[in-house]
Amino acid sequence: MTDIPLFEINWDREDILNVVDSVGRGSHWAKGPYVDEFESRLESYLGVEHALVVNSGTTALVAALEGAGIGEGDEVIVPAFTFIATANAVRLVGAEPVFADIETETYGLDPDDVRNRISEDTAAVLPVHCYGTSCRISALNDVADEHDLVVIEDAAEALGATHRGQHLGTLGDVGALSFCQNKIISTGEGGAVVTDDDDIAETVRLYRSHGRASANYFDSADSGEYVSVGTNIRMADINAALGCAQLDRIDDIIERRRAAATRMSEAFADVEGVEPHKPAVDNTHVYQLFTVTLDPLIDRSAVVEGLADRKVASKVYWDPAVHRTEVYDGDSTPDLPVTEDVAGRVLSLPIHPDLSSEETTRIVDAVAATVGEAWETGP
Incomplete structure (x- = not known):
């Protein structure tokens, strides 16, 4: 019996040919034509003015916060039910994450709890679109509007998902995407900042490349013009070459992921005690x-x-949820009952576009069998 891994990367000949093309050019590996193409195609796919690619989803979050002007003395409301990068990014720009509870329908931030945690230092809300579908983003935007807060979407897991027909990552002031190896499309490591705000985009553009305002460093005879403090979080051309090939197939990739998920969700209807995560009304997954x-x-x-x-x-x-990790679990650890309940009961199962009907049946049967045993031995 072969192993069924948690995920497999979907790749084909076009991925290889694009990488060979980028490598074989013999130049512009750091900043090349595939970077420009990938950004342009992301803008078209998402319907945004600006898509700025970087070297990871984490640095996309950091750059988005920088672009929105979040820094020292600011508080940013975040969920604790998320990958630790969400909170770490806030700390990395000098601000402080404030954890709010989640709600039980989407496992995203609870708008009412967010409202209760706003202080005079709150500058932004950073919601996470969990597992591949939307949190209650419209209600969170309403709360942010009431208090003049920036909304920075962590859409690392949700490229291609929509809320009321609009792509996640494009509903706030700025969004962050991830192209890590287990994401919807992959560049190995990589991310993007997406926004319609020209000022945010320009700040991110400078920040990701040492604050350099002049032309491509390697195409110029001079040392460049530097106008702000920045770092190097650029995406390499080779990674962007993969992104372009992957984006060609994104609709098919998503369709096949949904087909596999639908087969398992329908089968789990007959398994007591197991509830698949599903999209709320107005959302796709x-x-x-x-x-x-x-x-x-x-x-x-x-x-x-x-x-x-x-x-x-x-x-x-x-x-543990982020507020219970060693780095964040302190004297003022907040009371987040829904977060802790959900964190103690969720389990992610294999999913990828090439998951066969036989494999989905085997997954469900294995869960049903183990759950039966766990009922007998559980508390």
Whole structure:
């Protein structure tokens, strides 16, 4: 019996040919034509004025915060139910993350709890679109508008998903995307900042390349003109070459992820105590992760062990939640009851575009069997 991994990267001949083309050019590996093409095509796909690619989803978050002017003395409201990069990015620009609770429909920020945590130092809200579908972004935008706050969307897991027909990452002031190896499309590592705001885009453009305002460093005889403090978080041309090839297939990739997720969701209807994560009304789901929530009486550790015995991978996203990690768990750790309840019960299962019907059946059967055992041995 072969292993079923948590994910597999979807690739084809075009990925290889694009990389060979970039390498074979013999120049412009750091900043080349594929970077410009990838940015232009992201802008068209998302319907935004600016898409600025960088070297990771984390640096996209940092650059988005920098672009929005968030820094020393500012507070940014974030969920604790997220990958730690969301909170770390806030700290990296000198601001302080303030954790708010999530709600039970989308596992995104609870707008009411966000409202309760706003202070005179609050400058922004940083919602996360969890697992591949939208949080309650419209309600969060309303809260932000009431208090004149910036909205920075963490859409790392949700490229291609929509809320009321509009792409996630484009509903706030600025959004951050990720192209890490397990994302909807991949450049190995990579990310992008997307926005319609010219000022934010220009700040990000400078920040990602040492604050350099002049032309491409390697095409100029002089040392360049530097107008602000920045760093080097540029995306390499080779990575962008992969991005262009992947973007060619994004609709097919998403369609096949949804097909696999639908097969499993329908099958889980007959499995007691297992509830697949699904999109709320007005949202679409791209299933970057296929996550189920287990009944409180099911021993999740026993399920994980049972799946491993059956050669089916699984992973917990995210427990402990960020506010309980060593770096953030302090004297003022907030009370986040929904976050802690959800974090203790979620489990992500294999999902990728090439997951076969036989494999989805095997995954569901393995979960059903292990859940049955975990009911018997659970608390």
